[in-house]
Amino acid sequence: xxxxxxxxxxxxxxxxxxxxxxxxxxxxxxxxxxxxxxxxxxxxxxxxxxxxxxxxxxxxxxxxxxxxxxxxxxxxxxxxxxxxxxxxxxxxxxxxxxxxxxxxxxxxxxxxxxxxxxxxxxxxxxxxxxxxxxxxxxxxxxxxxxxxxxxxxxxxxxxxxxxxxxxxxxxxxxxxxxxxxxxxxxxxxxxxxxxxxxxxxxxxxxxxxxxxxxxxxxxxxxxxxxxxxxxxxxxxxxxxxxxxxxxxxxxxxxxxxxxxxxxxxxxxxxxxxxxxxxxxxxxxxxxxxxxxxxxxxxxxxxxxxxxxxxxxxxxxxxxxxxxxxxxxxxxxxxxxxxxxxxxxxxxxxxxxxxxx
Amino acid sequence: xxxxxxxxxxxxxxxxxxxxxxxxxxxxxxxxxxxxxxxxxxxxxxxxxxxxxxxxxxxxxxxxxxxxxxxxxxxxxxxxxxxxxxxxxxxxxxxxxxxxxxxxxxxxxxxxxxxxxxxxxxxxxxxxxxxxxxxxxxxxxxxxxxxxxxxxxxxxxxxxxxxxxxxxxxxxxxxxxxxxxxxxxxxxxxxxxxxxxxxxxxxxxxxxxxxxxxxxxxxxxxxxxxxxxxxxxxxxxxxxxxxxxxxxxxxxxxxxxxxxxxxxxxxxxxxxxxxxxxxxxxxxxxxxxxxxxxxxxxxxxxxxxxxxxxxxxxxxxxxxxxxxxxxxxxxxxxxxxxxxxxxxxxxxxxxxxxxx
Numbered sequence: 001x002x003x004x005x006x007x008x009x010x011x012x013x014x015x016x017x018x019x020x021x022x023x024x025x026x027x028x029x030x031x032x033x034x035x036x037x038x039x040x041x042x043x044x045x046x047x048x049x050x051x052x053x054x055x056x057x058x059x060x061x062x063x064x065x066x067x068x069x070x071x072x073x074x075x076x077x078x079x080x081x082x083x084x085x086x087x088x089x090x091x092x093x094x095x096x097x098x099x100x101x102x103x104x105x106x107x108x109x110x111x112x113x114x115x116x117x118x119x120x121x122x123x124x125x126x127x128x129x130x131x132x133x134x135x136x137x138x139x140x141x142x143x144x145x146x147x148x149x150x151x152x153x154x155x156x157x158x159x160x161x162x163x164x165x166x167x168x169x170x171x172x173x174x175x176x177x178x179x180x181x182x183x184x185x186x187x188x189x190x191x192x193x194x195x196x197x198x199x200x201x202x203x204x205x206x207x208x209x210x211x212x213x214x215x216x217x218x219x220x221x222x223x224x225x226x227x228x229x230x231x232x233x234x235x236x237x238x239x240x241x242x243x244x245x246x247x248x249x250x251x252x253x254x255x256x257x258x259x260x261x262x263x264x265x266x267x268x269x270x271x272x273x274x275x276x277x278x279x280x281x282x283x284x285x286x287x288x289x290x291x292x293x294x295x296x297x298x299x300x301x302x303x304x305x306x307x308x309x310x311x312x313x314x315x316x317x318x319x320x321x322x323x324x325x326x327x328x329x330x331x332x333x334x335x336x337x338x339x340x341x342x343x344x345x346x347x348x349x350x351x352x353x354x355x356x
Numbered sequence: 357x358x359x360x361x362x363x364x365x366x367x368x369x370x371x372x373x374x375x376x377x378x379x380x381x382x383x384x385x386x387x388x389x390x391x392x393x394x395x396x397x398x399x400x401x402x403x404x405x406x407x408x409x410x411x412x413x414x415x416x417x418x419x420x421x422x423x424x425x426x427x428x429x430x431x432x433x434x435x436x437x438x439x440x441x442x443x444x445x446x447x448x449x450x451x452x453x454x455x456x457x458x459x460x461x462x463x464x465x466x467x468x469x470x471x472x473x474x475x476x477x478x479x480x481x482x483x484x485x486x487x488x489x490x491x492x493x494x495x496x497x498x499x500x501x502x503x504x505x506x507x508x509x510x511x512x513x514x515x516x517x518x519x520x521x522x523x524x525x526x527x528x529x530x531x532x533x534x535x536x537x538x539x540x541x542x543x544x545x546x547x548x549x550x551x552x553x554x555x556x557x558x559x560x561x562x563x564x565x566x567x568x569x570x571x572x573x574x575x576x577x578x579x580x581x582x583x584x585x586x587x588x589x590x591x592x593x594x595x596x597x598x599x600x601x602x603x604x605x606x607x608x609x610x611x612x613x614x615x616x617x618x619x620x621x622x623x624x625x626x627x628x629x630x631x632x633x634x635x636x637x638x639x640x641x642x643x644x645x646x647x648x649x650x651x652x653x654x655x656x657x658x659x660x661x662x663x664x665x666x667x668x669x670x671x672x673x674x675x676x677x678x679x680x681x682x683x684x685x686x687x688x689x690x691x692x693x694x695x696x697x698x699x700x701x702x703x704x705x706x707x708x709x710x711x712x
Contacts, residue, residue: 017712018711018712140608141606141608141609142605142606142608142609142682143606143609161530161532162530162608163529163530163532163533169608169609171608171609171612172608172609173519173530173561173607173608173611173679173680174517174518174519174529174530174531174532174561174608174679175530175532176517176519176530176531176532176560176561176562176567176570176571176680177519177561177563177567177607177608177678177679177680177682177683178608178679179566180564180566180567180680180683181605181606181607181680181682181683184683204532205529205530205532205533206532207533208536210535210536210573210574210575211532211533211536211574213573213708214532214570214571214573214574215532215570216708216711217566217569217570217573217704217708217711218566218567218570219566249498249537250497250498250499250537251529251533251537252496252497252498252518252525252527252528252529252530252533252534253497253498253499253525253527253528255529256527322533323529323530323533323534324529324532324533324536324537326498326533326537327533327536327537327540345712346712348573348708349708349709349711349712350708350709350712352569352572352573352704352705352706352708352709353705353706353708353709355374355572355573355705356373356374356701356702356705356706
């Protein structure tokens with residue numbers, strides 16, 4: 001384990017371990033959140049998603065926020081101590097590479113490429129444009145883990161369990177079985193080129209230090225928070241969205257993996273293999289009840305006009321969130337959330353022996 | 357934590373902690389498996405399921421196997437040091453109570469009652485028939501946990517995550533978010549009658565000491581193995597079934613929660629809310645492809661005649677298994693499996709501090 005932690009500390013010298021990462025939630029995790037997370041000793045990500053047209057602005061803002069912080073965060077080879085997350089099938093590669101070359105983020109997080117060849121191109125061009133930028137790839141199955149590790153030699157593999165909010169594999173296991181199997185499988189691979197395999201980070205269903213410590217025992221070297229950060233002051237979400245996250249409980253029953261919300265929002269482009277977990281609302285119930293997509297979308301578009309009132313169990317705006325949403329009960333600063341989870345982790349892992 | 361462990365050791369004095377329990381898998385976990393698990397310091401369960409007509413025979417056999425073991429296992433108030441699991445909606449209550457009164461198992465595990473009132477009756481009649489028999493109830497959501505704790509005051513709540521094999525809630529979260537939320541919610545309940553709340557055990561996706569230790573950090577006082585024990589020498593399954601369990605990997609992709617297998621096997625009676633996780637095979641793929649239930653069942657019934665050859669990815673016999681099936685790689689004795697997981701738990705929880 002020491003060597004994995006050493007690698008993390010070398011590549012991201014500002015972090016404190018155990019490592020807590022902020023997921024690159026598209027449109028929601030922007031410069032504010034990413035910087036607060038990195039300042040708190042985690043690794044913050046800007047969720048560029050499918051649209052990189054304003055990525056330079058976000059990276060500019062992150063640069064400026066970071067430069068006004070004293071003392072400045074130590075980083076590896078002067079990379080920017082935040083990462084950028086891409087939804088590769090939809091993101092413009094040449095534009096993205098320009099931003100990566102210009103701002104040199106500490107990490108790029110790749111997810112859902114249109115093909116393995118495309119991922120290979122993203123990876124090699126990123127490495128060329130910014131050799132110190134670390135390559136993170138998100139996977140949701142053992143099969144994906146094997147093919148991606150063999151093809152692109154990622155620095156980090158983000159293992160996402162099916163409890164995660166937002167997009168991921170439509171079908172999958174949770175971290176409790178997925179992470180140990182990915183870990184065993186990756187460890188069994190042989191590499192001829194000196195590559196020693198990726199660092200495994202865990203995502204999906206982790207909202208507090210209990211989930212985070214469990215993930216460490218399952219084989220992760222750090223954890224990713226998504227849903228928990230929806231209820232952070234820096235989350236770029238409407239008050240209605242955030243209230244819904246605080247309201248929902250019993251997430252296994254009140255969230256669902258579906259393509260319904262993508263359809264309503266006109267998000268085309270996701271592969272058949274992927275869908276997203278969100279809180280059950282009227283749109284979903286109506287879709288399940290057989291309402292036509294056209295009518296459902298018309299009602300959705302009317303709801304959009306209501307603003308914050310458009311969110312809720314009986315309303316129609318989409319609230320992507322993971323099955324751990326019931327454990328999110330309070331809005332806090334993203335930095336405070338990261339520190340809390342990390343300190344909780346130290347307590348739980350340090351005290352685990354007492355459970356015997 | 358000490359008081360929970362004290363309660364466990366008082367109620368089941370033969371156990372060794374951390375506690376490993378064998379799931380009452382219907383038709384699969386019978387006297388042989390249950391006794392081997394209890395002899396190894398776990399708690400073994402006979403899976404009576406929906407049919408209690410031969411329960412006396414199984415309990416007779418368990419009694420005889422246990423009496424030939426020297427030294428005899430210490431038990432609480434001379435109860436039989438194994439448990440019995442019922443699928444309550446289908447089990448005959450008066451017959452079950454006769455067996456419980458006669459054999460006094462250390463625990464009864466209730467699951468999927470037709471109503472809360474019915475569960476109440478099962479519980480009160482069990483307590484009347486055998487006051488020292490502990491009441492375990494399996495739940496899959498926070499809502500179920502609350503209503504059951506408030507209604508029947510169970511000694512143990514088995515919290516089942518959606519990764520579990522076989523039957524459970526069709527929709528649900530995995531242990532990583534479900535267990536902490538159940539734990540928080542139960543802890544917040546107030547009881548006027550001196551009841552201090554149930555002990556929480558974790559089930560669903562746990563196949564080795566990594567999952568087991570994760571469950572402990574999520575709030576469990578012990579763990580339940582199901583899928584892992586399908587590959588035990590004592591499992592009452594065909595060689596074909598067991599080979600399929602050993603073959604399958606990447607369980608998030610190769611198992612699925614569905615009602616298809618129940619329909620093919622003519623298992624009617626499960627509520628709409630429940631389905632079962634099994635390994636994807638030809639029957640499932642054909643059902644998904646639109647084959648009529650009649651045709652699919654006809655093909656299934658032909659497959660039954662093939663014996664062990666009827667199992668496999670391209671075959672039609674049902675292999676219920678959880679998403680952790682890819683971590684099951686070897687057939688071992690049930691007692692050895694229990695000891696291995698327990699010893700692994702001691703190592704992982706004892707050494708967790710080194711992960712920091």
